Amino acid sequence: MTLTIGKFTPFNTVIHRLDARVKLIGLIIFLVATFLSYGTGYMNLVINGGILVIVIILSIISKTSFLKLFKSLKAMWMMIVLLLILNIFLPSSSTGDFFFIGEVKIYYRTIINVSFILLRLIIVLAETNIFTSTTKPMDMTYALEWLFSPLKVLKVPIHKFSMTISLALRFIPTLAEESERIMKAQASRGVDYRQGKLKDKVKAIISLIIPLFISSLTTSSELTDAMEARGYNPDSKRSRYKLQKWSLRDTFGIIFLAVLLTAIIILAIYRFDLFTYLGVSLPKL
């Protein structure tokens, strides 16, 4: 069981060296831009297409595999089918031209809607993939802590949250290692995790989950002891071992993001229509 999507890969590219805070803000802006509505369907298509191009360029720069995403999409075909079925019966898309498959009335609009959702899904996956595979988990928590720091005024225990998140992230590889070890041990006892009847599969999963639970409970209590033994106090002020340095690169990143944000907000508010502007008339979408 290897997690190919979203795992940190230690290359040394420009995106990898970018400050985690810049990357986090960037991710949020890109996500917002992907889901905003820009008036007509054609404009949505154009802007989402533009975002897709940027994302592809970014993933080439950061050496994250864009094509691998489609492999993970293959595993989501159930969701795609569900989306299609839901949309067929939703009243919101029951307008315009239609055709029949057997007894079921299917609107062209439905097909368009579903493909839009899929396009956005791919873009969102690609964006998050770039963020998680270029940012070390520890830097990620640091960025999150920084982003939430205004809430300190409201007496929200930001530090405790970020400690919890960073510990959880820290133990993902450990847990993955552990589960691989247990899977190998059980495979040696004749368990087949890939094939077999449903009942066998459930049993196979149980043979993995129970030992995993037991070992993580043991690990967590040991960790608590170790932290307390070294005088950890959640309420005291803490300093940082590694300081992030703000560089020129990050400034450029922020400027680029600011321009992008302004552009999408203007486009979304004023509903600028490129095609009317160019005088091209298209069929309604």
Place this chain on the structure above:
Amino acid sequence: MSIIIEHLYHTYDEGLPTQQIALQDINCIFDDHCFTALIGQTGSGKSTLIQHLNGLLIPTSGKIDINSYLIDISLIYKEKKGQQVVDYKAMKKKRKAKLKDIKSLRKKVGIVFQFPEYQLFEDTVIKDVSYGPKNFGLSETEVLENSKKALDLVGIDSSYYERTPFELSGGEKRRVAIAGIIAMKPDILVLDEPTVGLDASGEEKLLTLIQKIHADGTSIILATHDMDVVLKYCERAIVLDRGKIVKESSPLELFQDREFLKHSSLEPPKVFSFALKLKDAGLNINLSNVKDVSSLAQEIKRARG
């Protein structure tokens, strides 16, 4: 049942920055009914090699023949501009292909991993031990018989059968987990540092148990870095260092090879060093009889008449 390994290479994370060559050009034979020690420090590739023996890992290239069950990832060549080059794509495809009838292989080769107690999961001891044999499709009565025999062998009596494995002591848990592998009746039993974390008496008991299983006709492969164990129990020793086999001989030969020991990080057993010194000093000691303290004492007694 023997295992023949030819030109085995294994690389982790091939093509990634984290790439690591774990095994390089391993050629060896594990003989039938032999008690073989696999010696090496942490990171020498012991565990990686072991996982190849029942198909948990597939070699990056190389060939393993486990009693005519063949895992063959030999180099494949193709023509390119009139030259013979290695066809990595075809090899990768072959590596990813599903192994046929892998269960029959896993039944033949039983592996006890480090800290095997982590594999326990059933609610009673007897159920956990019979999980393995049941998976390999033995009949209900056979499963129960095998499991009881295995538990008996490791010294867990019938009062334990209905207890949950999680409330046992560390040593008992480990013995139950090992019984779970023995109950599968493998022809080859592989153990990866089985004595780590046990106290002296538990270690002694476990090794005696392994020797008993060996005497019953099972081949044993024991990964260890404890030279006393190698001297006392093993018939053959294979020494791994940084992914390569650096020595393959009997323990007696290994511990007498001063030149080799000087350059490696191995420390011969104290008993053996002492015996060697006695021999150098002129005492007529038969080194092949020296296994532990008591056998050395007897040898000294014999030599002095």
